[in-house]
Amino acid sequence: MTDSKYFTTTKKGEIFELKAELNSDKKEKKKEAVKKVIASMTVGKDVSALFPDVVNCMQTDNLELKKLVYLYLMNYAKSQPDMAIMAVNTFVKDCEDPNPLIRALAVRTMGCIRVDKITEYLCEPLRKCLKDEDPYVRKTAAVCVAKLHDINAQLVEDQGFLDTLKDLISDSNPMVVANAVAALSEIAESHPNSNLLDLNPQTINKLLTALNECTEWGQIFILDCLANYMPCDDRESQSICERVTPRLSHANSAVVLSAVKVLMKFMEMLPKDLDYYGTLLKKLAPPLVTLLSAEAELQYVALRNINLIVQKRPEILKHEMKVFFVKYNDPIYVKLEKLDIMIRLASQANIAQVLAELKEYATEVDVDFVRKAVRAIGRCAIKVEQSAERCVSTLLDLIQTKVNYVVQEAIVVIKDIFRKYPNKYESVIATLCENLDSLDEPEARAAMIWIVGEYAERIDNADELLESFLEGFHDESAQVQLQLLTAIVKLFLKKPTETQELVQQVLSLATQDSDNPDLRDRGYIYWRLLSTDPVAAKEVVLAEKPLISEETDLIEPTLLEELICHIGTLASVYHKPPSAFVEGSRGVQHKRLPARAVITLVKRTGLSGSNMGAGLGVAPAAMPASLGGAPAVGGGLGDLFDLGGGVGMPTGSYVAPKTVWLLAIKAKGLEISGTFARRGGIIQMDLSLTNKAMSVMTDFAVQFNRNSFGLAPAGPMQVLTPLSPNQTIDVSLPLSMSGPVMKMEPLNNLQVAVKNNIDVFYFSCQYPLSLLFVEDGRFYRQVFLATWKDIPNDSEAQFQIKDIHLNSDVASNKLQGSNIFTIAKRTVEGQDMLYQSIKLTNGIWVLAEMRIQTGNPNYTCTVPRIVYASLLHSQ
């Protein structure tokens, strides 16, 4: 007899019948009836009308019946809140049952009843269960706190459940620890700054102990939690790595990948010359390879992550190319990912093998895959210079197959090869030209036209070829039309005598007969250029172009770092930072890889001297270099006070007056003055552009060179109207911190390029470091002193700020406006001591002590110290 019998009664009076059965005296009949009700529920039938009758069955000593009723309750309580209250008593009673299974079941079900009215009644039983003698009940109760928090967060906080939950991290039972961690992690996701998971060496030790003994799922929670910890030095980091490594041999692939995440992150702190560092690198390869023998879905997620890992640390998998070879029956999503990784791993040593494989794939059935394989050959050529020739000949072989889409794809990539290695492979052009007629995709046609234009002087019948395209000009896509226009102009500049007619024809087609504005504008530009100054036209159109490189395919380094911290998550599958797409995670914090990055920054500042403090994890003396040492910044701090000396001025970030950055005589009439400001957490560059020339300026654009903190424009510069002579426009350019990082001298130097219709101009300016002080720079008061003491004495700097007539409170307020937070204040012998903290956008903490003698206009600012991010607290 099977459960399908429960579906057979679909008669009209079904509900009525069930009602009668539910109220039957016979236990067995009751149970059967509840089963029927559940079965109807599972297929989406509405049986909520039976609510009171089902709840009546709840008071039973039959466990199965109880479970079934609970199942029903969870489903329908929401729609019948008043009725659901009837169930409360039974829950409370069950929570005291001698059988721990019943107690756990009750507390588990309670949490699933998402009715506000009921939750209040459940606090007491839950509190008891959290302290139950039986660990099975405690672990169930831990999860219940997370459920309750989801329904009513305030209630959970008021009742102090979060503290009880934190205590459970020290529980003697590993399963309880794991569930407490899981619950806290889930709650923390909606409270980014709550510091719920306060990780310190003691708790870490407890977690590591529990890690060995809890279930596979618990291991995942614990490992993911560990990954958020910042070890204070390389020794601690190594000891955590050693204890996590055995997880790499776990049968559950999610455990393996979470362990990989912890190792990839903490490895960052280990000195590269350490033996253990090499050992660890070797240990990482086999588990990653093993992930690829799992089911296709697991492979896919693994491959997306491996893609990140090989970009960060190519050495781990450099000898494992073969495992990424594509198998005939791999699903398409696995095939495409493998292909991508093959290219990333391609090097001079293995390129022959890779090319042979790619050529094989180019004859497969799946068109998408074939296309990507052909593209991959082109990417290999661009990546591995020595292989370019072999790649080109492979592509030519493929063109010989005359398979239409293969030929087209090959031509597109050969164009890119030309852009990387100009004037090297023109011999193949003849072969390409033979296939001209078969090209029907715009991208391939455009590529071919580009090649003809670029090498017009070496193709005898270039004019004929281009002319043949011109015949159907209006039927072509915009991409092809634009290419055709440019190619013909190039041809004309190279062979002016024979092609005058052709160029006139294309210019008139583009400017008069087309309604595409891009095409028309480009047509006019060429036309004017050609008619006013052919020499200049030649310089512009035939100018030498920068070479392309493989870097265009790589993930930008700061994003890559963040993604490495998120290995195994959705972010790693989509290769996007979690803030970009996860809904409901308010204010996701950007995670960063720890340590060495910071230490190297310090090293480069050159002032840090002997004790690099790797052993202590403290990066010493960096601050004097960047703040105290550099007079510009010492002054900058003074500036923060200068703010008009104004009493009653609204506190806010200090903004320096604009200074002239670019002189008009140096920039063909364009004068730029500007300053930087931090408004509501957003860094802005305020610019005034003045046109001191005689003609109108348009097409403004701006770009930054790499700089110490990765400042970059967050969007294009918005200059909407043309700038007429003697006009000034004010522009505010929001900046992001996601640009490429390179240490500058001085540290706060920024090199800027501004382009307009006339030329490109370069200037450099310096931004105040206070620009980088973030709003959540308040260090934890409890640990401030301990941290302060932990910093070695020789990593301090001292300087005086003169002539400030403010008392300590006003000064403190003023500084707070610039995100310098006063953590504590002490008065000793007529001196006010302010203890302050600052956090920079890249996670560096600065601690400072400021001494103010009443009546003395000179402040002594002692010891700006830098502590390595999150030394004692973790995010």
Added chain:
Amino acid sequence: MIHSLFLINNAGDLFLEKHWKSVISRSVCDYFFEAREKAVEPDNVPPVIRTPHHYLINIYREKIFFVSVIQTEVPPLFVIEFLHRVAETFQDYFGECSETTIKDNVVIVYELLEEMLDNGFPLATESNILKELIRPPTILRSMVNTITGSSNVGETLPTGQLSNIPWRRAGVKYTNNEAYFDVVEEIDAILDKSGTTVFAEIQGVIDACVKLSGMPDLTLSFMNPRLLDDVSFHPCVRYKRWESERVISFIPPDGNFQLMSYHISAQNLVAIPIYVKQNISFFETGSSGRLDIAVGPKQTMGKTVECLVVTVHMPKVVLSANLSATQGTYNYDPVTKILLWDIGKLNPQKLPNLKGSLSLQSGAPKPEENPSLNIDLKIQQLAISGLKVNRLDMYGEKYKPFKGVKYVTKAGKFQVRT
């Protein structure tokens, strides 16, 4: 964590839904159906699908899509592993994991899902524990239940759940104590046209069937443990002892389980048991082609190759095949375009050969792609890597168990290019 689960069959009917938090409307599956449509083949549906408010993570098993819904950042592997566990549990409970069996046992399915996940957190996923909580259906039991009114649900706390060995239940008793181990190796390989190995590796697993009373503590050792440098263990295995002594020491779960899996990728260790000579060609004119495939033994270590099957995925234009086989039978399915040649046992004296002509759709151009051959085979009493179990010792219990080890080698993803 995991919010909801939808089960959808191959035809696109949603036949079961389970929510662990608030109810999510099944309309969310529309995004899945869209992706399913786009993928054409069910195997090609992307495992992670993004919708405006949720993520759908799915696996495809036994013609059923297990589609889970998540709302926050959850490790996708965690979800996929869990879904596999669900499918395995159904298989374990009902003998097969199909729409019919799930529908037939819908209440047990519901009870199981409820037991496996709490608020989206995994609760009990070990088969040993689940079986204590919810007894699997047997014909006998459902009859007994109907007569006596006893239930399917365990009345006591599952004992293993709290001990340090959560995978084993207490109080196990057998009259015949026995422990059997199957060393199963699969060869994954790609051979190119000329028969050269492009890529080869071995995926090995040791499956165990342990029916021992009490709390036995077992130690399994190998003749040549050095072969194993990339291993994954069942949670019961003590990793420290493996690291230091290269032995597998463990207290086993009761019943069937996978003790370990391993992966051997060093090419020199991977023997290829057969060779394949093939020639498939299509003519420019006449809408026809020729096919000639011969198979013979290569490195079989003196064992017989059995269950040999060659599968060829033909290009779409191939209408029919007129072939003759010296051994076994062949069948060409003009709908799926799959040519299947079932050879059976490989006789080294008389090498099997399949040849003949193919007819193509008239007027169609010569196919552009090269068909690819997949090989299936089995070799009994041989682990192709040479791995050998040395001995199995039992501590902690007094009785003498029956012990046995079986070896078998199979073809995994074994592909020959043409």
